[in-house]
Amino acid sequence: MTRNRFLEEYSADCTFSPSLERLFDKWSPCVVSSLAERPHRFGELHRRVQGISQKMLTSSLHDLERDGFVLREVLPTGRVTVEYSLTSLGGQLATLIATLCAWTQEHADDVIAARERFDRRQEDEDGGMG
Amino acid sequence: MTRNRFLEEYSADCTFSPSLERLFDKWSPCVVSSLAERPHRFGELHRRVQGISQKMLTSSLHDLERDGFVLREVLPTGRVTVEYSLTSLGGQLATLIATLCAWTQEHADDVIAARERFDRRQEDEDGGMG
């Protein structure tokens, strides 16, 4: 719950509502963008979102459902079958996430280059001042 | 480093570059939006961003500088004086953050209402089935 300061109360001139913890946790963005493509069963998501544990998937889906981003439906098959899909609010969230993805990809090179410059400068300062 | 799965390698149809850890950590968005308004000294930021520890401010600024979002300048005053400002890339990040803030605020009520519905349903299911 202390994930991002915006999520709590206040920050300088910028107040995130307490509604967007989902954007900042580890797996929810992945889950949402999978569901943006089509509804998934639990097991499908588990295979689809590489590396997620069943515990984290359960927890992400639970939180996303509680916040109104995801709809959980028990299908009337013989065995236990559950389908997850996005609500319309969840669809908006997915769009937002996609926008973020796009921006980060556009500027990935800039950031990587900045890191390399920074790290080189650090080395120079540490070493070259005898 | 494991903050968000997007930041590592892969997620279903959505690949965050490794460049945006800053968007997902606890304080950087607050710091960036403060700097979006005007350059700040270290101490100013410390007072401005309510609740941040000196350690976290140092660490956020360091990471933001390394990624090319923030510029750090030692001013030629008598004593130690450092000013932080956004680079142009940092300005873009600030805009993105502002967009996120706006969206979360618009839909804060929706999310809160969804939570209440969900929690009420839970209670009903737990209690009312004797």
Added chain:
DNA sequence: CGGAATCCATAACGATACTG
């Protein structure tokens, strides 16, 4: 003032085992 270094609490997460 602007930090760095250290210590410690806890929140987040992963692995595993079990259930209807």
Added chain:
DNA sequence: CAGTATCGTTATGGATTCCG
């Protein structure tokens, strides 16, 4: 299949102390 429960590890961040 779709979870729940438990346990151990690691990541994160707060408090404190010290330094040029």
